[in-house]
Amino acid sequence: MAKILMKGNEAIAEAAIRSGCRLYFAYPITPQSELIEYMARMMPKVNGTFLQAESEVSAINMVYGAAGCGKRVMTSSSSPGISLKAEGISYIAGAQLPCVIINVQRGGPGLGDIQPAQGDYFQATKGGGHGDYRLIVLAPSSVQEFADMASEAFDLADKYRTPVMILADGMLGQMMEPVEFKPTLTDEEIEKLGEQHTSWCIHPNQDGDLKHHHEINSLEIDPLVLEQHVINLYKKYAEIEKNEQRHEEYNISDDNEILCVAWGTASRVVKSAINELKAQGKSIGMIRPINVWPYPYEAVAKAIGPKVKKVYVFELNTGQMLDDVKIAVEGKVPVKFWGKVGGVVFTPAEIKEKLEECFKE
Amino acid sequence: MTMEMICAGFGGQGVLTIGRFLAQAGMKEGKNVSWLPSYGPEMRGGTANVSTVVSDEAIASPIVSFPDVLVALNQPSIDKFAPSIRPGGILIYNTNMCPHGCKRDDIQVVSAPMVDIALEIGSQMVMNMLAIGIIIGKTGIIKHETMVDDLKDYMKGRSPELLEMNLNAIQRGVEIGRG
Numbered sequence: 001m002a003k004i005l006m007k008g009n010e011a012i013a014e015a016a017i018r019s020g021c022r023l024y025f026a027y028p029i030t031p032q033s034e035l036i037e038y039m040a041r042m043m044p045k046v047n048g049t050f051l052q053a054e055s056e057v058s059a060i061n062m063v064y065g066a067a068g069c070g071k072r073v074m075t076s077s078s079s080p081g082i083s084l085k086a087e088g089i090s091y092i093a094g095a096q097l098p099c100v101i102i103n104v105q106r107g108g109p110g111l112g113d114i115q116p117a118q119g120d121y122f123q124a125t126k127g128g129g130h131g132d133y134r135l136i137v138l139a140p141s142s143v144q145e146f147a148d149m150a151s152e153a154f155d156l157a158d159k160y161r162t163p164v165m166i167l168a169d170g171m172l173g174q175m176m177e178p179v180e181f182k183p184t185l186t187d188e189e190i191e192k193l194g195e196q197h198t199s200w201c202i203h204p205n206q207d208g209d210l211k212h213h214h215e216i217n218s219l220e221i222d223p224l225v226l227e228q229h230v231i232n233l234y235k236k237y238a239e240i241e242k243n244e245q246r247h248e249e250y251n252i253s254d255d256n257e258i259l260c261v262a263w264g265t266a267s268r269v270v271k272s273a274i275n276e277l278k279a280q281g282k283s284i285g286m287i288r289p290i291n292v293w294p295y296p297y298e299a300v301a302k303a304i305g306p307k308v309k310k311v312y313v314f315e316l317n318t319g320q321m322l323d324d325v326k327i328a329v330e331g332k333v334p335v336k337f338w339g340k341v342g343g344v345v346f347t348p349a350e351i352k353e354k355l356e357e358c359f360k361e
Numbered sequence: 362m363t364m365e366m367i368c369a370g371f372g373g374q375g376v377l378t379i380g381r382f383l384a385q386a387g388m389k390e391g392k393n394v395s396w397l398p399s400y401g402p403e404m405r406g407g408t409a410n411v412s413t414v415v416s417d418e419a420i421a422s423p424i425v426s427f428p429d430v431l432v433a434l435n436q437p438s439i440d441k442f443a444p445s446i447r448p449g450g451i452l453i454y455n456t457n458m459c460p461h462g463c464k465r466d467d468i469q470v471v472s473a474p475m476v477d478i479a480l481e482i483g484s485q486m487v488m489n490m491l492a493i494g495i496i497i498g499k500t501g502i503i504k505h506e507t508m509v510d511d512l513k514d515y516m517k518g519r520s521p522e523l524l525e526m527n528l529n530a531i532q533r534g535v536e537i538g539r540g
Contacts, residue, residue, distance in 0.1 A: 271422065
């Protein structure tokens with residue numbers, strides 16, 4: 001298939017539809033509005049349901065209901081809207097339902113601004129809502145990867161019966177890059193995907209036999225029952241941690257003197273700075289976590305080569321993934337951090353300057 | 362070869378479209394491209410700019426710090442971005458709306474009364490196509506034919522006079538760019 005020049009927001013919407021998403025509930029917010037607009041245009045054409053809810057809280061609870069029916073369902077928002085959805089996401093995690101949530105991050109806290117930021121890392125990777133739960137969190141760094149993650153997110157959600165978040169930002173949403181889509185699922189294939197959920201989901205009971213009804217619930221009033229439920233959830237999360245760590249290595253070698261760690265949009269800028277310094281004969285590598293939960297701790301630890309003097313973390317926040325890097329590094333080498341906040345994105349020149357200073361230290 | 366470009370002007374002058382068409386044409390020639398607009402609570406008459414990268418290599422950062430090419434359709438755009446053009450880089454500007462021009466002598470400059478020329482061709486609306494022509498003529502980053510084919514494709518089903526006006530604007534631009 002030929003490549004198409006598309007905004008990230010449109011590419012993820014198109015990719016979700018091609019991956020079998022036929023139910024989408026959301027409330028508009030910048031900088032992800034092209035996503036909801038695309039869904040409004042395209043869902044009717046594939047006999048899907050697009051519904052603009054009266055609020056984010058309403059939208060996530062529609063997702064809860066649809067996910068309980070075992071259908072591929074998605075919602076999207078940007079930072080403040082995701083906070084509003086947090087209660088519903090916790091319910092969905094508690095009830096062990098598959099769904100996909102897109103967060104096109106903007107500057108915060110509060111209403112903040114509408115420019116790209118990475119301030120929701122803690123919220124996304126540590127749960128976000130109340131209670132002991134985790135989200136699988138995928139962090140794209142290009143429009144192509146953003147689109148590819150649609151089917152990956154739905155597959156992971158189905159496999160583990162858990163909500164999956166794609167954590168993008170305003171730059172990835174607004175930027176255009178060439179995209180090549182994976183093959184579109186046929187209606188039969190989508191129908192077949194739903195069959196994997198018939199053992200637990202709500203679906204029409206043709207013989208009317210009430211003994212076979214399924215219950216979707218996140219309320220367990222008996223502490224001993226809830227205890228076991230949470231233990232079971234954590235067994236699942238341990239399995240996810242074992243199977244689903246994913247990262248990209250950039251210019252990693254035994255000659256590296258600095259190891260950078262960056263994710264999403266920030267990693268693109270760091271790559272440019274590394275390229276320029278490499279041309280000057282300096283050796284710097286970078287680890288980019290692709291899934292930020294589960295976090296690739298071992299990959300980060302392993303990338304600290306024999307000559308690495310410092311690990312340098314760059315983020316568009318005040319240091320959130322930094323904590324996970326410190327866990328991975330275990331104090332073996334000093335960990336430095338530099339970030340920009342408020343929707344201000346650092347430039348390759350700024351990162352290059354920081355790295356040059358680091359070489360001189 | 363990599364070309365990092367910033368196009369800037371008033372909202373409504375079509376600067377985002379300049380970047381978009383170049384990126385699209387670059388993609389059709391098999392190059393890597395990225396298009397990153399400024400966005401915000403902006404409106405017609407406010408300022409707009411777009412960073413476009415066209416490259417034979419994989420594109421790391423889509424954010425352009427030091428452009429190889431700056432297209433400035435008004436004076437504030439020169440004031441803001443011209444100081445960061447790479448030495449030896451190119452400034453293309455619209456003399457009708459840039460009364461003070463640019464003082465740098467270490468860059469190549471192509472200037473033209475773009476509003477006047479666009480009006481002469483038929484409409485101020487084709488000023489951005491004129492600018493695209495100048496970029497193609499000056500840099501050769503994409504082929505003139507690719508742009509023409511892409512525009513014909515884009516304008517399919519719309520009135521033929523408009524297509525002709527736009528193609529004329531690109532042609533004039535290419536001539537100006539080649540100098």
